[in-house]
Amino acid sequence: MITKLDIFKTHLATWLSAKGDRKKRGELAREISRIAQIHPKSVNRSFRRVQMRDRGKPEGRGRQAVYTKDVDAALWEVWEAASCPCGENLFPLISEYIRGFRLANRWKHSSEATDKLLAMSLGTVKTRVKALRLKYGINRGKSTTKPSALKRIIPIFKGPWDKLDPGNGQLDTVAHCGDSLAGDFVYTVNYTDAALYWGKRRAQWNKGQTATKNNMAAIKKKLPFRWIMGHPDSGSEFINWIAKDWCDENGIALTRSEPGRKNDNMYVEERNGHIVRKYLGWTRLDADPEIVDLINDYYDVLDLYLNHFQAVRRTLSKERIGAKYHRTFEPRAMTPYERLMNHPQVPDEVKQAVRLEHESLNPLLLKEKLDKLGKRIFDFQRTHTKN
Numbered sequence: 001m002i003t004k005l006d007i008f009k010t011h012l013a014t015w016l017s018a019k020g021d022r023k024k025r026g027e028l029a030r031e032i033s034r035i036a037q038i039h040p041k042s043v044n045r046s047f048r049r050v051q052m053r054d055r056g057k058p059e060g061r062g063r064q065a066v067y068t069k070d071v072d073a074a075l076w077e078v079w080e081a082a083s084c085p086c087g088e089n090l091f092p093l094i095s096e097y098i099r100g101f102r103l104a105n106r107w108k109h110s111s112e113a114t115d116k117l118l119a120m121s122l123g124t125v126k127t128r129v130k131a132l133r134l135k136y137g138i139n140r141g142k143s144t145t146k147p148s149a150l151k152r153i154i155p156i157f158k159g160p161w162d163k164l165d166p167g168n169g170q171l172d173t174v175a176h177c178g179d180s181l182a183g184d185f186v187y188t189v190n191y192t193d194a195a196l197y198w199g200k201r202r203a204q205w206n207k208g209q210t211a212t213k214n215n216m217a218a219i220k221k222k223l224p225f226r227w228i229m230g231h232p233d234s235g236s237e238f239i240n241w242i243a244k245d246w247c248d249e250n251g252i253a254l255t256r257s258e259p260g261r262k263n264d265n266m267y268v269e270e271r272n273g274h275i276v277r278k279y280l281g282w283t284r285l286d287a288d289p290e291i292v293d294l295i296n297d298y299y300d301v302l303d304l305y306l307n308h309f310q311a312v313r314r315t316l317s318k319e320r321i322g323a324k325y326h327r328t329f330e331p332r333a334m335t336p337y338e339r340l341m342n343h344p345q346v347p348d349e350v351k352q353a354v355r356l357e358h359e360s361l362n363p364l365l366l367k368e369k370l371d372k373l374g375k376r377i378f379d380f381q382r383t384h385t386k387n
Contacts, residue, residue, distance in 0.1 A: 004036045008050045015047050067120065067128075070113040075120070075128055077101075077109075081367050082310070083278070087126030089311040089333045093363075094118065094125075096309060100364040154239060157231055157255035158264055161194045165345045167228035169193040170268035171216070173207060173237055174276045178284025185286035186295060187237075188276050189215040191223075191230075192268040196343065197312045198223070198336040199271055200303055203295035212237040213246050220250065222303075224354050225346060229253040233265050275306060279374070287384035294380055298373040301366055307336045309363040 232238035257264030
């Protein structure tokens, strides 16, 4: 519009001098309409607007902007501190992160911008966040699952999952192997609760059965609720007598998914990508077994950050219509902490303990600690890698 306005300002004197000369004005109108890409009938009105315009008065056309650049800057800071989630998952946590910034005395935005950010609708948040998330791509990994003969004893469980109580969770391992499964490297044991999306992760060196059993014991110790069922795929790190005997001793039902059916383990499979790959990436971690302790320190902070301050929007239904799927989602994304506090089957004493833990946490400080611990991991990998 500024360029078009300059065109009309430049030719205004010629246009006024041709008053009464229809032929000259017609030629000028056709030429300007070609340059400015407007209809010839609009040329006369445009010249009149330029002629009658009060130069001391700013342009008043268009809808007045409500969410200005200062509001976008505040939203960007919250979005970055929340580890760049989608708009649906960020929306219910905006006030929580603003509180964290204020507790740390790091919220530098005006009260007007803050009030506008808190009043922003879900649709507006989604629109503004969508552009910020375009930089994330989709990666693919390698499968390390091999069936075991014990699968005839451990039953297959195919759901339904949506009616189970807290404590019925899915297990899987993530290989930090880079482009090759050869040699020794780090694995992550990932636990995700089906009812609450409460997650726990532990790293180990290779995929040994004893190491996996020890990490399952560590996960059980850190869960705030009773572990009822463990549901892995058919990988040998879980389908073995060491894991089976440990589950029997601790009163945990061990089930498994059907080989080749990834959707039987859907909750933990999506967490593998949304969490483990998002935060540790696809880099091969094989420098030294000591890196496992660094990763577990990282996971101790990450689990608090995700369970208390990262919202998840559950799919309620999925229906195939022609060649596409129509999905219905929860009206509001919730954190695992909110799901735990709202679930009727979680004992009150557990809710009280988790509430006290939640009140002692600050999402901004957790995110900063994650960044520092993550840098330690990759600095260790880089300096200890043999050339």
